[in-house]
Amino acid sequence: MVLQTETEQKIILSAERLFYQKGKAGTSMQDIADDAGINRTLLNYYFRSKDKLFERVFRKALESFVPGIAALLHSELSFETYIPVMVETIIDTMIENPQIPIFVMQELSSNPQRMPEIIKEMGVDPAVAMEKMGKGAGSDHAGGMDPRQVIMNLISLCIFPFAAKPVVLDILFNGNNEAYIEAMKARKKIIPQLMNQLMSQKQPR
Amino acid sequence: MVLQTETEQKIILSAERLFYQKGKAGTSMQDIADDAGINRTLLNYYFRSKDKLFERVFRKALESFVPGIAALLHSELSFETYIPVMVETIIDTMIENPQIPIFVMQELSSNPQRMPEIIKEMGVDPAVAMEKMGKGAGSDHAGGMDPRQVIMNLISLCIFPFAAKPVVLDILFNGNNEAYIEAMKARKKIIPQLMNQLMSQKQPR
DNA sequence: GTCTATAAGGTGATAGAC
DNA sequence: GTCTATCACCTTATAGAC
Numbered sequence: 001m002v003l004q005t006e007t008e009q010k011i012i013l014s015a016e017r018l019f020y021q022k023g024k025a026g027t028s029m030q031d032i033a034d035d036a037g038i039n040r041t042l043l044n045y046y047f048r049s050k051d052k053l054f055e056r057v058f059r060k061a062l063e064s065f066v067p068g069i070a071a072l073l074h075s076e077l078s079f080e081t082y083i084p085v086m087v088e089t090i091i092d093t094m095i096e097n098p099q100i101p102i103f104v105m106q107e108l109s110s111n112p113q114r115m116p117e118i119i120k121e122m123g124v125d126p127a128v129a130m131e132k133m134g135k136g137a138g139s140d141h142a143g144g145m146d147p148r149q150v151i152m153n154l155i156s157l158c159i160f161p162f163a164a165k166p167v168v169l170d171i172l173f174n175g176n177n178e179a180y181i182e183a184m185k186a187r188k189k190i191i192p193q194l195m196n197q198l199m200s201q202k203q204p205r
Numbered sequence: 206m207v208l209q210t211e212t213e214q215k216i217i218l219s220a221e222r223l224f225y226q227k228g229k230a231g232t233s234m235q236d237i238a239d240d241a242g243i244n245r246t247l248l249n250y251y252f253r254s255k256d257k258l259f260e261r262v263f264r265k266a267l268e269s270f271v272p273g274i275a276a277l278l279h280s281e282l283s284f285e286t287y288i289p290v291m292v293e294t295i296i297d298t299m300i301e302n303p304q305i306p307i308f309v310m311q312e313l314s315s316n317p318q319r320m321p322e323i324i325k326e327m328g329v330d331p332a333v334a335m336e337k338m339g340k341g342a343g344s345d346h347a348g349g350m351d352p353r354q355v356i357m358n359l360i361s362l363c364i365f366p367f368a369a370k371p372v373v374l375d376i377l378f379n380g381n382n383e384a385y386i387e388a389m390k391a392r393k394k395i396i397p398q399l400m401n402q403l404m405s406q407k408q409p410r
Numbered sequence: 411g412t413c414t415a416t417a418a419g420g421t422g423a424t425a426g427a428c
Numbered sequence: 429g430t431c432t433a434t435c436a437c438c439t440t441a442t443a444g445a446c
Contacts, residue, residue: 023315026230038412108372146388149395159365160357161361171324194403244430249424251429253423
């Protein structure tokens with residue numbers, strides 16, 4: 001996104017940290033300025049308004065994982081090959097930045113239309129995704145499960161344990177973060193296996 | 206929760222609607238009063254503070270599905286029996302009130318400790334949950350998958366399609382809400398099947 | 411680019427009249 | 429129980445000096 005001054009970068013970093021943690025409404029421009037160690041009016045100088053600054057942070061969050069998924073969806077890889085790659089891509093991104101799912105969903109309820117728009121803008125074509133999943137789910141050895149159910153299963157299994165991290169970490173891992181991360185890494189193998197099983201069994205209706 | 210005056214009920218209903226949609230920080234006491242059609246100072250008369258009002262709404266949301274899960278976890282039902290019942294319970298709750306997952310997660314990032322505390326308070330004992338899942342996952346025909354992975358899979362598959370409803374609805378169902386609801390109902394059968402397959406196959410490591 | 415000063419309005423909460 | 433009036437403070441945004 002073109003060249004950035006040092007101050008601009010400091011602002012973006014602080015805005016990310018705070019928006020991720022406390023959401024858009026829960027974060028004031030003053031909070032961001034304090035965190036970045038600069039004068040509050042500079043925020044308006046660089047980004048004109050809180051809305052514009054937030055939009056930048058929101059798009060940057062989506063850019064961290066949507067284009068990778070889009071590229072995979074439109075690749076020529078076979079169903080059996082791209083599922084493990086996609087799962088690994090998503091899980092690695094989430095391990096690096098576990099607040100992203102919550103942050104994105106936080107803003108989903110206030111503005112439900114924006115995210116689908118941005119996703120499509122970033123190159124995800126729903127028709128292509130369905131067709132690709134259908135090749136796996138609808139093939140002769142799969143018994144015709146609705147491709148949309150397949151996609152929901154895949155994405156749910158990859159993302160939910162990060163979206164619910166505070167509860168999962170406390171209830172299932174007793175607050176032990178390393179154990180949690182290890183379990184998330186293990187899911188890179190577990191999820192593709194599950195998907196394969198799902199594909200190789202008959203599904204009624 | 207004891208007896209409620211008509212005004213008190215109107216406040217709770219409006220607070221629910223708005224907190225669910227815009228979160229705690231995104232909703233002002235004035236918004237709630239306007240929505241309920243009453244004077245703003247009455248909110249303080251009935252609930253003392255915004256924090257206390259929010260706490261009431263938050264607990265009520267958790268009470269709509271946590272005790273049901275807790276009861277199932279501590280029941281004597283076999284693994285094969287209680288999975289379908291639990292899935293049906295969770296999905297029915299979410300169909301009735303699809304904003305709950307987003308609402309709960311919204312507040313998770315601002316206050317990660319509170320939800321695990323309330324969940325335990327409502328009778329979910331993590332040790333019991335693990336032991337129960339272990340009986341399925343760790344039994345002779347299951348190859349010893351970590352029970353925590355089993356629990357994560359189950360909850361992810363049930364809840365994520367609701368948490369991500371705005372995106373799922375738009376991208377996968379073209380905005381057709383009835384089709385979305387039908388698909389969610391279908392998951393009551395799909396998910397237990399998936400769990401059974403998972404249980405009846407060997408899992409490496 | 412960075413600052414001070416200030417505008418115009420919203421926030422949660424309470425005191426006190428009825 | 430319900431209202432008006434008022435508190436002290438925080439909000440985003442901008443004008444203008446340096």
